[in-house]
Amino acid sequence: MESLLHIQNLKCGGCAHTIITRLEELEGVTNVVVDNEAHSVGFNYTEAEELESVKTVLSTLGYPVEGESNPVTKKAKSFVSCAIGRLNS
Template sequence: MKAIVKIQNLKCHGCATTITKKLTALENISEVEVDNDEHTVSFFYSDMLDLEKVKLTLNSLGYPEEGDANSLSEKAKSFVSCAIGRIS
């Protein structure tokens, strides 16, 4: 199944690199694409547990789903994830 998740705090290719790398490493997740202009992440997954795992991973990186709480700590995590993505 394919999912498209609209996320917060997505800024640049550094963010996209980190997101792609982390989600691709998850089991049963494939064809990860990040659209910086639309603030979305699309991917294929096997079941609802995989979808939840992706959302939790995105949140842990500082990119909560649109509509979810977006605290200062979430925003700070996204800057760290962005910097890591720019370096790698």
Template sequence: MKTEEIKIANLKCGGCATTIKKELLELIGVDEVKVDKDNDSVSVTYSEEIRETILHRLHQLGYPEATEKNGLLLQLKSYSSCMIGKINNL
């Protein structure tokens, strides 16, 4: 099992964190997800070599790895994911 901290862009609030955690935990092989809003990072524990799958899912949600170009489209995706997370927290 491997635990890795991934720095991401567009992390704004608890709604973002809820969406990220829910979506990553649905991936086969992901055992634990912790979101640190203060450090703009996600700590993921996984049992297989699925790092690229994790990064791809984060990108789809609008939270790309901080090394990626963060364009307007990704920022808009992150706002959508944030709102979904806030609704799921109700």
């Protein structure tokens, strides 16, 4: 199945690198694509549980799905994820 999630706090290629790297580690999740302009993440998955895992990982990294709570702590996590992504890309 294909999914496209609109996320919060997405800023740059560093963010995208971190998101792609972490989501591709999930079993059953493939073809991860991040669109910085649209603030979205597209991917394929096979089971409903994998979709929930993707949402959980995104939130943990500081990129909650639009409509979810986005407190300062999540915004701060996204800056850390962004910096890590820049260093590793």
